[in-house]
Amino acid sequence: MEANVIRLLKKKPLASTTFPYLVASNNYHDLASKDLDLVEITDIDQQFYEMLKHTPSKKLGIEITVSRLRATNGQKLAKNIALIKAIHSLTEKYGNQLVLTSGASSVFEMVSGRCFDALLKLCDIKPETYWISLNNWLEHKISMRCYACDA
Amino acid sequence: MPVTLKRRYKRRYILVLCNSSSEELISITRSKAADMFGYVLAQKAFLKLIDKIGPDLHVIRCRSEFLGEVLCVLTLIDNEHSAVVLDISGTLRSLRTRVVIKKNVLGTVLGTITKS
Numbered sequence: 001m002e003a004n005v006i007r008l009l010k011k012k013p014l015a016s017t018t019f020p021y022l023v024a025s026n027n028y029h030d031l032a033s034k035d036l037d038l039v040e041i042t043d044i045d046q047q048f049y050e051m052l053k054h055t056p057s058k059k060l061g062i063e064i065t066v067s068r069l070r071a072t073n074g075q076k077l078a079k080n081i082a083l084i085k086a087i088h089s090l091t092e093k094y095g096n097q098l099v100l101t102s103g104a105s106s107v108f109e110m111v112s113g114r115c116f117d118a119l120l121k122l123c124d125i126k127p128e129t130y131w132i133s134l135n136n137w138l139e140h141k142i143s144m145r146c147y148a149c150d151a
Numbered sequence: 152m153p154v155t156l157k158r159r160y161k162r163r164y165i166l167v168l169c170n171s172s173s174e175e176l177i178s179i180t181r182s183k184a185a186d187m188f189g190y191v192l193a194q195k196a197f198l199k200l201i202d203k204i205g206p207d208l209h210v211i212r213c214r215s216e217f218l219g220e221v222l223c224v225l226t227l228i229d230n231e232h233s234a235v236v237l238d239i240s241g242t243l244r245s246l247r248t249r250v251v252i253k254k255n256v257l258g259t260v261l262g263t264i265t266k267s
Contacts, residue, residue, distance in 0.1 A: 066226060066227070067230060069227055070226075070227055070228065070229055070230050070233065071229065071230065073186060073229075074186055077186075077187065077227065107168075107235070107260060107261060108168065108169070108170055108233050108234075108235060109230060109233050109235075110235050111226055111235070112235065112236045112237065114222060114236060114239060115222045115223070115225065115226040115236050118218075118219045118220075118222035118223045118226065119222075119223055119226055119227075121219055122219070122220075122223050
């Protein structure tokens with residue numbers, strides 16, 4: 001069970017760990033940071049696009065949470081959906097990965113696989129290709145690291 | 152001329168975990184559907200509350216043609232009334248048989264769902 005859990009850390013640990021992890025940040029100004037694996041998008045603007053374009057391709061994960069989408073309504077929601085579409089095409093172009101997560105803090109905020117697929121279709125993203133590329137990205141990120149032995 | 156049967160539209164039954172009341176859930180779903188896809192689609196989806204199992208499990212019916220849109224709506228309901236889609240079925244009978252298993256699992260996870 002523990003082996004299937006990928007931990008999100010704010011900083012890269014100094015020594016090798018026994019568990020798989022990703023270094024995550026919610027500040028997109030950290031895009032240039034060498035150790036960063038995943039960056040959560042809270043607000044998007046032209047500056048983000050420019051930063052993403054000028055960041056050398058290092059298979060960075062761009063995270064968007066469903067809980068943030070839930071907080072929006074009407075026009076803003078439509079804008080956010082268009083934004084996910086734009087980010088997806090941008091990440092494909094620059095060798096990064098879009099990561100759509102639930103951002104759940106309780107059981108009632110969790111999102112099922114079927115709903116993720118419906119959301120992806122709404123954003124004109126093929127669910128099959130998205131899950132395959134996400135799996136490849138995760139495997140690449142996890143297998144790149146050295147882990148300490150338990151025994 | 153070949154005689155064709157007048158077929159009824161296909162339906163899908165959705166099992167939803169939500170801690171709001173059933174009436175509240177269906178009215179929020181309808182208004183969110185209208186907000187996202189317009190009143191015409193919200194009407195065409197034929198959203199209907201079918202059953203309530205325990206305090207948190209609700210069964211909603213919709214037209215299979217609009218299942219994707221309904222799932223998006225249920226996913227994007229605001230955090231205050233947030234709903235989790237647990238299962239989807241073509242028949243109410245098969246959904247009910249699966250609910251028994253899911254209820255036991257949920258009971259251990261949440262510790263709140265009462266056995267009926």
